[in-house]
Amino acid sequence: MSTVIVIGAGTAGTLVANRLAKQLSPNDTIIAIDQDNSHLYQPGLLFVPFGKAKPSKLTRPRAAQLSRRVTYIQASVESIDTKANTVFLKDRSPIPYDVAVIASGSRVVTEETEGLIGEGWLKDAFTFYTLEGATALRDRLANFTSGRIVVNVVDMPIKCPVAPLEFCFLVDAFFSDRSTRDKVKITYVTPLDGAFTKPVCSSILGSMLNDRNVELITEFNTGSVDYASNTLVSYDGRTVPFDIAVLIPPHAGAEFIFKSPGLGDEFGFIPTEPKSLVSKVASNIFVIGDATDIPASKAGSVAHFEGEVVCNNVLHYLKSEPFEETFDGHANCFIESGHKKAMLIDFNYETEPLPGKFPLRIGAPLLKESRINHLGKLAFAWVYWHVLLKGRDIPLIGSQMPKSGKQFSTKPVREVTPTQSQESH
């Protein structure tokens, strides 16, 4: 007779609640809490600005994604008292728990960058990381014929770290299809020292930007946005002018984490054991998805691979058994590269994305553009609603990263020189 509370019913919360529903004893209570009843398929946001996904098609009611075995409560979590094992809600009585699974995700924080929320916000500067932003950007792009588009990752970590690069590829394809590509200058501005964090992948993605005539500006830490002159200004005084700025603001954990003493770090992410996904705060608190501080991608696929371990460890806790430490940081992401092609990357804590085939020696090509991977990316929406959220396993794709099929000793194909970097200024 235990109560398991799942906080947040997005990707991770829904899939873990549904897994628990299958595995916990009928006497146990499973409660899932979220602040609204609209589950957004976030990977679809990438396509909204190009008119390739309809905003109304991307959301479904949250409660309908949950097993009937799960009690859904729509309420905003105010704080968690980890000593008293109690969740406090807005305008409702507090709920005590035996086990809490935190799945409250990450959100963009626009306030952290000086000037960002100013007169040009949602007129000349946008983010496609929210439905509102992606929709406003779609309307702006529809009438845009010439000028400078700047895509800027303000700071890491962000969810789906490849999405800003995909956006560059798609914006290039969007204007080439309209035969106005030569009138549009596209620039990718990143705080990293290359296109991406992992070396082999960074070099390949860097070449892809280069091939598409997208300028790359590295080690740019955006300090402020100035709408009087429409420029991004870095802390070290460099400037990048724009007509349209597509910004990915810094991320933070849910607000209630900041109000719960001892729960989160300075960004509101929860210190978590990387292999068992037990929080470092209390042994009856588990963390899944974007809410953790583990060095894995903040991606839906990662939440899926984490589901099995979290669910098993909740059961181990209830039976007073030792935790299993089997999560390896596995991530698997399609990278849309434009013109109906995509690449696939597959990696974990130890192995960076490598070329080869997935999941076995025969399979989809890794780190290589192909038609098959584009179809995979589109199919992901169906898999998301029908397999992933249901807490089912995907055939042939286990939680742990497959090694067979990967080329382990590959050197970067081509080095790209950033157009503008820290040292040259």
Place this chain on the structure above:
Amino acid sequence: MTTASYVGIEVELNDEGFFTDPSAWREEMAPMIAKEMGIDELTDEHWRVIRFVRDRYLQTGGGPSVRVLGKTSGVEVKDLYRLFPKGPAKQAAKIAGIPKPVGCI
């Protein structure tokens, strides 16, 4: 890989100039490393950041990013750039003898 000599001790640096073995670092080396990067004098403010970065590395196994420094070191991001004009996270990590802070994944 290259080697450098600070206060008479040979240390190994990687291609980007970061210590390969953080335990080889001594406080007395810091002013010399800083000078090589164009920081002529290490003030108390510099030291506050260098010690913070070093402690954080010893606790967590990684160097903090600029955003983490701005939130936790007690020195604001603007001031961090005044102290370490070519990038506070990287420069402070070099001077503190720890590996390059990696962006998240």
